[in-house]
Every structure is written in C-alpha cells, then in structure tokens.
Amino acid sequence: MMGSQKNVYFTITASIIGFMVAIQFQTVSEPVVRDTRDTWELRNDLMSEKEIESELLQEIQTFEDTLAKYEDEREQSKGKLLKETLNELKNEAGMTDVSGPGITLTIRPIINEIGREVQMAYISPSLLQRLLNELNMYGAKYVSIDEQRVISTTVIRDIGTVTKIDGHSLNRLPIVIKVITEDEEKAERLFKRMEISPVVEDFNMDSLKVELSNPEENITIPGYKDPIRIRYMEPADNGVGGDG
C-alpha cells in the first residue's frame, strides 16, 4: 500500500514538526506578561522596591553589627581569660588578699613569777622558721606573720639583732600569725596539732608564749605588698617545661 506508507511518513514528519513548534513556542513565549504600568504605577513600584532595598540594607547593617559585636566579644573574652589567668597566678603567688577558715597564733612574752612580762622581744628566725614548717606540715595554706604575707620567696632572717620578715621588723610583741587552711576540718586538725606541737615548747625557752585561738570560720590574710622581684629565674624553653 503506497498511500498508507506515504501517510505514515507525512504523519511522522508532521508530528516532529508539531513537537518542534511546541518546544519553540514554550521557549519563545517566556515573557507572557506585558508591562503595562504607567508612570505613577512605576513610581509607586519603584518606591516600594526602594523601601525593600532600605530594609535589606538595614538588615545587613544589623547583621554586621552583630558580627562586630561577636568579634568584639571574642577579643574581650581573650582579654578576660588572660585577666582570669593573671588573677589566678596572682592568687597563687600570694599577691591577693585571701580569707577562709583557719586559726590565729599570738606570740607574746611569758609572764614571769613576779607577774610581769619578760621584756625580751626577740624571736629567733630559726624558731619562726620551725613554726612555719610545722604549720605548713599540718595543712596551712596561707600564712601571714604580723600582717606580712608569707609567700614562697619570703625570707626570715636576722639583720642586726632584729628578726625581719621580708624587711619588716618583728620587734614588737605580740605578733599575730594568721593561718588559713583548706576547710574547717583541716583548721580543727591544725589547731590540735599545734596544741601538742614541740615548737610551742621551744618558744617557751625563749621566754615567749604561743597562744592558740580556736579555729575560726573566717580569717583574712592580706596579700603580699611588695613587688616580687625575680632575679635568677628565666622562662623555660617551650616544650621543655612540660606544659608547652
């Protein structure tokens, strides 16, 4: 059948053409809506668009502000961290006032048989050092002698017959030694230890008497007042110190 075959060809061709036409239509007829706005409508639209623009700009502004704030905070938090560390280190070095539970020891001259105080206001450095050692041994955390904070570099020594602690003369009795411990339980224990301590006896030999106060809940010890001079210390190389 010649005719039907011809028709098939025509049909196929026609459908291909139709397909192409449809695609072309869809492609070309994208802008369906024609712009028919007049000047005032355009103006209004422009206004609203500008409003949107300014809103967006404002939004950007706020976001940038927030960003700046966050970055500021980050910087500050760095500074805060450093400050905290500094405070911690100061605390550890004994530069700050501390308070807590503890006991006070008062060193005064003993009263002799005729009822008068023996005026022999001399505390030997070795005795004081022994007392300090004893205190430290039994749980003292912070110690001050006559309102002088005892830190790791504190020196107690004889300078021209006067015992001095970091340059402060201990020639005026009574001398108050304040001791702060970790907690009240430790203060209690320290108190009991000191009660039976042989060092107290040694003080008696120097005509001095150590009075122990009962453990108190809150004792304040001043910080070290002078700058700590470091003359022979050097920072360790990074990584050698163990924390690098």
Added chain:
Amino acid sequence: MWLPLMGLIIGVIIGLLTDIRIPAEYSNYLSIAILAALDTLFGGIRAQLQNIYDEKVFVSGFFFNILLAASLAFLGVHLGVDLYLAAVFAFGVRLFQNIAVIRRILLTKWTSSGEK
C-alpha cells in the same frame, strides 16, 4: 489526509506536555529547523499532488534541510554574519511557492470536480 494533521496535533500536544525548554540562545536554530521542516512537508504535499512524490527524497530532504538550516545558522553565529537569514529567505520563498502550487492544484481539482 487527516492522518498528518492528527500527527501534527499529537506532536504539539506531546511537546506541550513534556514541558521541554531549550536555552534561549538555541531557539534560533530550532526556528530555522521548523522552517526547513515545514518547507519539506509542503514540498512533499506538493510533490504528492503533482504525482512526483518520492519518499526517499522526502525523508532525506526533511532531515537534510533541517541539519543544513541549523548548521547555516550555527556558521552564521560564528562568522558574525546573520547567515540564518539566508535560510529563512530560501525556505520562506520555497514555502510560498509550494503553497501557491498546492493551492493552484487544489483549485484546479476543485473546479474540475465542480464541472463534472
């Protein structure tokens, strides 16, 4: 006679349903191709009416014209000359001629059948 028309409609429907869209820069080629295809189709109809139809010529002409038109347009784009206008012109002229021939043949057929 109605089958090609149905084919055309089916093609359009399929094309609309598939929702295919070609990039805008290629729509030129497609329009040229459509023109070429239409030219071939009407040429085929005319040939059939003149009884000189040859399906090999028709089918090969269909695809060859499409490809030629598209490649002409492509060349034109790359040469910076609007060569596709040549294709549009050629196909347009041939389209008109073919349709005129078809109309005349149909007219003579109609008048001769009216005289009978």
